[in-house]
Amino acid sequence: xxxxxxxxxxxxxxxxxxxxxxxxxxxxxxxxxxxxxxxxxxxxxxxxxxxxxxxxxxxxxxxxxxxxxxxxxxxxxxxxxxxxxxxxxxxxxxxxxxxxxxxxxxxxxxxxxxxxxxxxxxxxxxxxxxxxxxxxxxxxxxxxxxxxxxxxxxxxxxxxxxxxxxxxxxxxxxxxxxxxxxxxxxxxxxxxxxxxxxxxxxxxxxxxxxxxxxxxxxxxxxxxxxx
Numbered sequence: 487x488x489x490x491x492x493x494x495x496x497x498x499x500x501x502x503x504x505x506x507x508x509x510x511x512x513x514x515x516x517x518x519x520x521x522x523x524x525x526x527x528x529x530x531x532x533x534x535x536x537x538x539x540x541x542x543x544x545x546x547x548x549x550x551x552x553x554x555x556x557x558x559x560x561x562x563x564x565x566x567x568x569x570x571x572x573x574x575x576x577x578x579x580x581x582x583x584x585x586x587x588x589x590x591x592x593x594x595x596x597x598x599x600x601x602x603x604x605x606x607x608x609x610x611x612x613x614x615x616x617x618x619x620x621x622x623x624x625x626x627x628x629x630x631x632x633x634x635x636x637x638x639x640x641x642x643x644x645x646x647x648x649x650x651x652x653x654x655x656x657x658x659x660x661x662x663x664x665x666x667x668x669x670x671x672x673x674x675x676x677x678x679x680x681x682x683x684x685x686x687x688x689x690x691x692x693x694x695x696x697x698x699x700x701x702x703x704x705x706x707x708x709x710x711x712x713x
Contacts, residue, residue, distance in 0.1 A: 499590030507579025518567030
């Protein structure tokens with residue numbers, strides 16, 4: 487699925503928002519956060535943090551940190567844990583996680599950072615997998631499609647036409663960072679928050695983390711992600 491709104495369901499859902507929500511979720515949990523709550527809306531994130539009585543508010547709109555939030559959505563902000571719980575709301579990625587939770591028995595969080603670990607986990611599950619790209623405001627995003635293509639390549643399973651298209655798209659660029667810079671997500675980041683341009687190279691590192699964040703529960707409308 488190149489966007490979360492496309493019809494589809496499968497036992498395993500693999501969600502991608504490589505620039506930058508799923509990359510940041512992976513980095514936060516690898517760094518020592520115990521759980522990340524994904525909320526689609528800003529007010530939902532604030533209300534959940536209040537209900538929990540704790541948590542680091544993180545997120546962005548149009549690549550920029552949300553006013554009043556503790557942190558943004560740069561994975562480089564999460565190299566050290568600032569607490570046990572992170573409550574996240576982003577423009578596209580958190581919506582994709584919540585959408586996948588409604589359609590799949592298990593939901594895995596994927597980025598290039600944890601590519602090999604996600605592929606191995608999906609293969610071990612031994613059931614059909616639906617790769618869900620977050621996209622950009624309802625449209626296909628080249629950066630997410632690139633990562634989807636890498637997942638499809640490594641799994642080597644029977645492919646839908648969309649999966650075949652994603653795999654072929656990977657060969658268009660010399661590498662992930664080039665693809666990310668060509669994408670609307672990458673261009674939005676460089677235009678709206680040029681100081682965060684190093685995030686593109688950070689998110690383009692393949693299989694740097696040996697972890698697989700996954701959906702463990704829904705709390706009202708927010709998805710709880712943990713290892």
